[in-house]
Amino acid sequence: xxxLTILLSLLFTSILAFLPPLLDGIERKVRAKIQSRFGPPTxxxxxxxxxxxxxxxxxxxxxxxSAAFLVMLSLIITLISLYAVVYVALxxxxxxxxxxxxxxxxxxxxxxxxxxxxxxxxxxxxALIGSYRSILLTILNELGLVVGSVLSILLGLRxxxxxxxxxxxxxxxxxxxxxxxxxxxxxxxPFDIHEAEPELASGTIIEFSGKILGxxxxxxxxxxxxxxxxxxxxxxxxxxxxxxxxxxxFPATLLLSACVYLAxxxxxxxxxxxxxxxxxxxxxxxxxxVLTVLVIFTWIGI
Amino acid sequence: MSHDYSKLIDELSRGHRSRAILSKILEVCGDSVLDLxxxxxxxxxxxxxxxxxxxxxxxxxxxxxxxxxIAASDERSREGLFKLYYVFGIDSxxxxxxxxxxxxxxxxxxxxxxxxxxxxxxxLEAHDLLGIEFNGRQMSRLVLPxxxxxxxxxxxxxxxxxxxxxxxxxxxxxRVSELGVEEVVRIPVGPYHPALHEPEYFELYVRxxxxxxxxxxxxxVHRGIEKLAESMKYDQVPFLAERICGICGFVHSTSYVQAxxxxxxxxxxxxxxxxRSIVLEVERLHSHLLWLGVALxxxxxxxxxxxxxxxxxxxxxxxxLLTGSRKTYGIDxxxxxxxxxxxxxxxxxxxxxxxxxxEFKELVDVAMSVPQVKARLxxxxxxxxxxxxxxxxxxxxxxxxxxxxxVRKDYTYAAYHYVSFKVPVYTEGDNLARTLVRVDExxxxxxxxxxxxxxxxxxxxKAERWEPQPMRLGIGAVEAPRGEVIHVVLTDLxxxxxxxxxxxxxxxxxxxxxxxxxxxxxDAPLTIASIDPCFSCTDRAVIINLRSGSVKTLPIEVISxxxxxxx
Numbered sequence: 109x110x111x112l113t114i115l116l117s118l119l120f121t122s123i124l125a126f127l128p129p130l131l132d133g134i135e136r137k138v139r140a141k142i143q144s145r146f147g148p149p150t151x152x153x154x155x156x157x158x159x160x161x162x163x164x165x166x167x168x169x170x171x172x173x174s175a176a177f178l179v180m181l182s183l184i185i186t187l188i189s190l191y192a193v194v195y196v197a198l199x200x201x202x203x204x205x206x207x208x209x210x211x212x213x214x215x216x217x218x219x220x221x222x223x224x225x226x227x228x229x230x231x232x233x234x235a236l237i238g239s240y241r242s243i244l245l246t247i248l249n250e251l252g253l254v255v256g257s258v259l260s261i262l263l264g265l266r267x268x269x270x271x272x273x274x275x276x277x278x279x280x281x282x283x284x285x286x287x288x289x290x291x292x293x294x295x296x297x298p299f300d301i302h303e304a305e306p307e308l309a310s311g312t313i314i315e316f317s318g319k320i321l322g323x324x325x326x327x328x329x330x331x332x333x334x335x336x337x338x339x340x341x342x343x344x345x346x347x348x349x350x351x352x353x354x355x356x357x358f359p360a361t362l363l364l365s366a367c368v369y370l371a372x373x374x375x376x377x378x379x380x381x382x383x384x385x386x387x388x389x390x391x392x393x394x395x396x397x398v399l400t401v402l403v404i405f406t407w408i409g410i
Numbered sequence: 411m412s413h414d415y416s417k418l419i420d421e422l423s424r425g426h427r428s429r430a431i432l433s434k435i436l437e438v439c440g441d442s443v444l445d446l447x448x449x450x451x452x453x454x455x456x457x458x459x460x461x462x463x464x465x466x467x468x469x470x471x472x473x474x475x476x477x478x479x480i481a482a483s484d485e486r487s488r489e490g491l492f493k494l495y496y497v498f499g500i501d502s503x504x505x506x507x508x509x510x511x512x513x514x515x516x517x518x519x520x521x522x523x524x525x526x527x528x529x530x531x532x533x534l535e536a537h538d539l540l541g542i543e544f545n546g547r548q549m550s551r552l553v554l555p556x557x558x559x560x561x562x563x564x565x566x567x568x569x570x571x572x573x574x575x576x577x578x579x580x581x582x583x584x585r586v587s588e589l590g591v592e593e594v595v596r597i598p599v600g601p602y603h604p605a606l607h608e609p610e611y612f613e614l615y616v617r618x619x620x621x622x623x624x625x626x627x628x629x630x631v632h633r634g635i636e637k638l639a640e641s642m643k644y645d646q647v648p649f650l651a652e653r654i655c656g657i658c659g660f661v662h663s664t665s666y667v668q669a670x671x672x673x674x675x676x677x678x679x680x681x682x683x684x685x686r687s688i689v690l691e692v693e694r695l696h697s698h699l700l701w702l703g704v705a706l707x708x709x710x711x712x713x714x715x716x717x718x719x720x721x722x723x724x725x726x727x728x729x730x731l732l733t734g735s736r737k738t739y740g741i742d743x744x745x746x747x748x749x750x751x752x753x754x755x756x757x758x759x760x761x762x763x764x765x766x767x768x769e770f771k772e773l774v775d776v777a778m779s780v781p782q783v784k785a786r787l788x789x790x791x792x793x794x795x796x797x798x799x800x801x802x803x804x805x806x807x808x809x810x811x812x813x814x815x816x817v818r819k820d821y822t823y824a825a826y827h828y829v830s831f832k833v834p835v836y837t838e839g840d841n842l843a844r845t846l847v848r849v850d851e852x853x854x855x856x857x858x859x860x861x862x863x864x865x866x867x868x869x870x871x872k873a874e875r876w877e878p879q880p881m882r883l884g885i886g887a888v889e890a891p892r893g894e895v896i897h898v899v900l901t902d903l904x905x906x907x908x909x910x911x912x913x914x915x916x917x918x919x920x921x922x923x924x925x926x927x928x929x930x931x932x933d934a935p936l937t938i939a940s941i942d943p944c945f946s947c948t949d950r951a952v953i954i955n956l957r958s959g960s961v962k963t964l965p966i967e968v969i970s971x972x973x974x975x976x977x
Contacts, residue, residue, distance in 0.1 A: 142713060143712065143713050143716035143717065144716055144717060144720045145716060237619075237931070241619075297710050297711075297782075298710060298782045300710070301932070377712075377713050378713065378780070379710075379711070379780060379781070379782055380706070380709045380710045380711035380714075380780045380781075380782030380783045380786070381709060381710020381711070381782055381786075381932075382710075382782050382785075382786075383785075383786055383930050383932045383933065384619060384930075384932065385619070385930065386782075386785055386786075
């Protein structure tokens with residue numbers, strides 16, 4: 109059974125790895141529709157963009173060898189984290205594997221950290237400004253990501269065995285934390301401040317071109333999808349525990365992950381860009397408020 | 411001048427403000443005032459250079475007096491002198507106060523840059539282009555390139571346009587020689603404006619993410635348009651004037667023709683005034699929509715940007731319907747306009763305006779409810795009212811700081827006195843205030859066009875004939891989308907003897923470093939863009955061929971085409 113799960117996880121990971129650029133293509137079309145534009149000619153446009161970057165010559169930016177290496181490492185770790193989240197999704201119904209869940213969170217955090225380190229290693233002072241903005245935001249947001257994902261999955265399972273209004277409320281709150289945390293981590297508006305003003309301050313993208321840029325973008329899209337799948341898993345946890353996991357619930361989770369991905373894209377279309385001070389302050393206040401309520405609920409005893 | 415001034419002052423003044431100002435000037439300068447005269451709204455004071463500063467020291471605190479422009483002119487061939495024309499406006503009574511200051515060659519004029527901060531660039535420019543010296547201030551090069559030869563002043567009459575072309579970029583020629591090549595192409599790349607991608611350069615001194623100080627270096631491209639006009643006929647210049655700006659070109663051609671009409675006393679038919687006013691407001695609509703789109707883009711709200719430009723497209727189609735062109739309309743003539751507005755177009759105009767009003771309202775309601783848009787506009791890029799006044803600022807920039815300065819009301823022209831409209835004013839002085847001024851102005855412009863279309867009289871659209879006369883001074887001012895554009899024309903028999911152009915950005919840019927102090931780095935592009943800056947946007951590449959000795963300029967896209975063709 110264990111071997112079968114691993115094999116299935118590997119199979120789905122291999123398939124899902126192709127999905128993020130496609131979802132991005134759909135998101136671009138949806139965004140264009142909202143903005144009264146035609147948008148890219150096909151849903152596959154992001155794939156075409158990546159392939160074109162892939163055939164361009166390899167250019168390593170000045171003092172950027174370590175940054176390029178870290179981008180590749182980040183991509184590998186993101187792929188492993190995709191495997192981990194697929195594995196969690198497949199095994200949730202029977203029992204929760206805390207080790208895999210912990211490993212998943214470590215991998216996601218590692219992927220983010222590597223991205224940040226890659227940003228910080230650049231010698232471009234303009235890119236550094238964006239990188240430090242990103243570091244500030246990520247440090248704050250990782251807290252929400254860890255708390256939100258662990259609590260929402262745990263409480264989702266608990267809902268099945270020990271349903272109460274308080275448990276449901278706590279579950280929804282933790283889900284809200286997870287949704288916000290994954291949204292911020294996805295680097296969409298209004299939290300794309302690391303790449304905000306390319307003429308004044310930018311992030312790592314300004315340093316990369318060709319193949320490295322292609323891998324960076326792919327890794328970024330993959331991270332977005334892993335986060336969307338994590339939210340989808342957290343949402344479907346109560347249902348996964350009640351109903352048979354395969355073949356019905358797992359595909360539903362995958363479908364939900366695509367919906368989450370696109371919903372995030374739609375939300376981003378409706379917002380402007382925040383400023384680093386406003387963004388950090390807003391996020392801090394949000395987490396402080398929700399986590400305080402969560403602690404109170406836990407203390408009351410759910 | 412006689413010492414019995416009171417009767418003369420009564421004759422010349424247009425209200426109590428100008429009466430008080432004239433009294434003070436005559437009191438302190440007396441015999442240094444060589445002549446006083448008035449024509450329409452222009453009161454001209456010919457004053458000796460040695461008393462100009464004294465006169466202005468006594469009047470600069472008048473609260474509604476501001477420096478509109480300074481024009482320097484080489485009149486040595488006629489009177490053996492240079493002349494400086496200081497144009498001040500008295501907003502409350504719509505009077506232009508023109509100080510005509512004769513300056514002998516080699517003589518120096520006292521600076522007034524400490525009294526009227528806006529005069530700083532005008533004085534430097536007068537020195538660059540005509541070699542006029544100023545006392546009491548540091549002189550530095552402003553508009554000409556660094557490698558421009560000393561003692562070559564392009565606006566002096568003895569310097570021809572052909573001669574200037576030969577002198578263009580001498581350092582580049584020597585560079586070609588050093589390289590030992592036959593031909594070289596110099597393509598200007600940057601520096602760029604952080605918001606609008608035009609050749610401008612700002613230095614921001616940043617502590618963390620806070621801008622603690624800012625410096626502006628401009629005038630990357632001097633096109634020599636004023637000089638070029640001196641060799642053109644009267645009716646050729648509007649086409650040149652319209653190419654000063656790619657966004658509000660009609661404003662410039664209208665200012666020019668109004669200046670000539672003012673100088674020569676040309677009676678323009680009413681219908682032409684209406685047509686000009688309608689097209690000017692159409693231009694304001696497209697400019698404000700363009701700006702709003704750019705501002706929303708800078709705030710990261712690209713959906714707003716897309717919709718602002720989608721709505722703007724209707725205005726472009728309307729412009730094409732009225733003038734035959736989406737931009738650079740080319741319908742202005744001295745004495746009227748070239749193209750009439752037919753009756754059958756009026757329903758379409760009204761229909762477009764109705765759709766525009768509805769869709770723009772929806773856009774503004776949605777955009778202003780986006781939390782990030784409101785948060786980042788509010789309290790950023792603050793320009794206090796006192797600074798706005800000290801720098802003689804114009805347009806939405808000054809109106810966002812609580813000063814209701816609008817040429818359409820204060821120095822009314824064309825058909826604006828027939829229509830009822832409000833001048834939107836906000837007192838906060840921040841980016842939000844400047845944005846809201848423009849938003850309100852869009853609704854006002856729609857209303858103005860509707861009123862003008864309904865009231866448009868019949869009759870001809872241009873004056874039948876007019877006679878040019880030499881050395882008449884005329885002022886033409888138009889409220890452009892960015893603020894007041896003012897053109898000063900000294901006439902000659904065939905074309906302008908001297909044509910002075912002052913765009914609103916020239917006036918407003920000097921206040922940008924003040925706005926930038928204390929803003930977050932992320933808000934700097936928006937703050938710069940909040941004055942809706944309009945820079946020279948026709949950079950040219952220069953090709954020098956040593957063998958033939960030819961120097962020619964051509965648009966960059968032509969070079970890129972050549973490169974493509976040559977593989």
